[in-house]
Amino acid sequence: MTAKEFFKSTAFKCIAVLLSIVLICGILLTLCNALFFVTDEERTARAVAKVFPGEEVTYTQDEVAAKYADTASYSVSQAFTMTGSRKGQYLLNVTGKGGYSSGTVTCWILIEAVSGDTTNPGSFTGIEKVVVTANTNQSFINYIGEDDIQAVIDKQENNGFTNYDTSGIKTGATFSLGAIANAMNGAKTYTESVYCGLVQPFDGYLYTDLINRNATTVEVSGTDVTYHVTTGSNIEPSGFVIDITVGADGKISSYTIITNGSTGQSYSDLMADIVTLVTGKSQEELESLLTSNDIATGATHSNELCVHAALFAVANYTTALADYS
C-alpha cells in the first residue's frame, strides 16, 4: 500500500476522526478546567460557610502550629482567626481520636478566647459551637444530639471537657462522644498554646496526651521526683489521681492510686494489679507493658491510663529534676 492509498483508506479516516475528536474534547476540557477549577481556598470557604448557616463571616486562615497539632488524643488540621463581627473567636477543624472501635470524629469547633502572647497571656473563654462533619467507624453517632454536645460544653471538670459523669450524659454512643470530648479538649489546648500565649504546664514533656496538665504537680526532694498526677480521660475512665515517685535509677519506686477514675466499682474491680506491674519498671519496660496482654483485663482503658501516668513520670525524670529542684 502506498502512502497515497493509505491516506485515502477508511483506516486513515477512522484514526483521523477519532484522534481529532479526542483532541478537541481534551482541549475543550482543559479550557473548562481552567475556567471552573475549584481551588482549595474555595473548598475551605464552602466548608466554613456550612458552620455558619445564613451568616456572612470573614476570617483569615492561619498556619497550623505543628508542635500542638497532633497528639494521641486529637489532631488539628485547619485553623482560622475570625474577624469582623465574630472577632475574638477562633475556628478549628479538629479530629478527636479514641472513638468507637478505634475510630475518630472530625468536627469544626468555634472557640471564644482572649488572645495574648507569652508576656501578656490571654485566656480561654469557652466553646461556642461544635459541628460534627465526619467520622470513621462511629456506627452509633446518630444517637448524639446537639443537646448532648452542649452538655459536654457546659460541663468542665479539672480544667477539661469530659463526656462521662455518673449522673449526666447518656447517649448510647459514649465512645463517639468521648472522641468529641477529646477534640474539644484538643481545641482548648491548641487555642491556649497558640492564640492565648499560655505556656501549658509540662510544655515539651513526653507522654502528656492522657495527662491533665493543669491539675498535675511535681515535687523534688534530693534525687527523688514525686508526681501528683491527675489523668485526662481515656474514652470512659477519667480523672485518676495517682502519686508516683521516681528514684535516681529512673525507675518507679512508689506508686499509689489515690482516686480511681474508673466508671464504676465493677470496672475498678476488673483492673489489673497496676501497682505491682509498674513498680520498679523502667521506661522501656513500661512501653512494652502498654501493648502487652497484662493490661487487657476487661478494664483496659483504666489500666492504660495508669500505665500512661507511670510512663509520664518515668520518661520525664531528668527534665522534671532540672525544672523543679
Next chain:
Amino acid sequence: MATVIAIILSAVLTNNFITKQTLGICPFLGVSKKTSSAVGMGVAVTIVMTLATAVTYPIYEYVMVPLNFAFLEIIVFIFIIASLVQMLEMIIRKVSPALYNAMGVYLPLITTNCAVLGVCELVIGDMSDLIGGAAMNFGWAVLYAFFAGLGFTLIMIIMSGMREKLNNIKVAKYLNGFPISMVTASFICMAFMVFTYIA
C-alpha cells in the same frame, strides 16, 4: 490483617455492590436467568474489575494527579476499561477457546457495566469508611476490587437460583419479567441488610 478482614467483609457483605451501592444492575437483571450464565458473567466482571483497578489506580495516582490532569479521569478510565476488555477478549479467544465459549460472550457487555467504572472511581475517592479507616494504597484498592467482584458474583448466583425457581411459577401478566425480578432482588437486599451491623 484487620484491614484485610474489614475490606473483605465490607466488599462482599456489608457494602455489596448490588445490594448496598446499586451498581452493576443491568447485568444483574439481564444475565441472571440461568445459574451457568450468572456464574460466567460474575467471573468475567470480577476479572475485569480487578484488572481495571490494577491499571487505573496507579495511572490516576502516579501519573494523572502529579501531572495535573486528574479532571480527565472519566475519559481515561472508560478508554482503559474498553481497551482492557477488548484485549482480554482477544487473549482468551487465542489461549483457550473453551473458556471463550463459556465466558467470552459476556465480555463485550462489560464495558458499559457501571460496576467496573464504579469501582475505579470509588477507590480513587475517599473510602476510609468502607475499609475500616485504613489509608488507601494500591494493594488495598486491588483487593477491594477483587472482593467487590466476588460479592457481585455471589448475588448473581443467588438471584439466578431464585429466578430458575420462578420459571416454574405462573406470574400475573404485568408482573412478569422485570417487575418480579426486582421484587425478588428486593428480598435479597433485605436479607443482606442484616450484615450492616457486623462492621
Next chain:
Amino acid sequence: MNKYKKITLDGIFFNNPTFILVLGTCPTLGLISSALSALEMGLAVIVILTLSNVIISALRNLIPNEVRIPCYIVVIATLVTLIRMVLDKFLPDVYEALGGFLALIVVNCIILGRAEAFANKHTVAESAVDGLSNGVGFTMALTAMGIICEFLGKGSLFGFEIMPFSIGMLSTPAGAFIVFGLSICAFTAIIDKFQRGARVKANRLARENLMGVNAAGEQTVEEVKA
C-alpha cells in the same frame, strides 16, 4: 409537526427509558430514596442526553461507522466531565448529593442507547427533541418514584418533613427495588390499557370508514341500476 409529536410521546410514554426499556437502572435505584436527588439526576441526564444527541447527530456523516462507538463514548464522557465541573463549581450541594452516580452517567445505557438507536440516523432537530423527551421521561419516572420512596421511607417530601412516622426500609436499596418493580408493573399496565383503547378506537374508525365507503358504493351501484 406530527413527527415531533410522535418522537416526544414515544420518549416520554410509549418508549419510556426507565419503565418500558428499563435502562439506566443503577442511578435510578441508587437515588430514588430522595426525591430531590432523583430530580437533580434527571435534570443532569436531560442536559447531557440532549447535548450528546445534538452533537452526535451533527457529526453523523463525519464519523466512520467502524469507530462510531469510541467516538460516542468520548463525546459523552466529555459532556459528563463538563457537567461535573460546572456542578462542582456552582452547585456544590447537588454535586455532593449525586456523588459517584454523576460520573457513572457515562455508562448509563440510555445515553449511548439513544445515540446508537436514534441520533446517528436522524436530523439535528429531531435528535434534540428525542434527547429532550427521553430525558424528560427519565426525569419524570425518577421523580415520581423518588416521591413515593421518600414519602414512605423518610416521611418527607423534597426534604420537608410531612409525616411523623416512616417505613425506613423503603429508603434503602431494598425498598428502591420494590418500588421500581411495582412502578414498572403499574406503568406498563396503564400504557397497555391506553394503547389497547387507542387500537380499538382506530379499528372502529377504520371499520366505520370501510362500511361508509361500502354503503356509499352500494348506493351508487343501486342508483346506477335504477
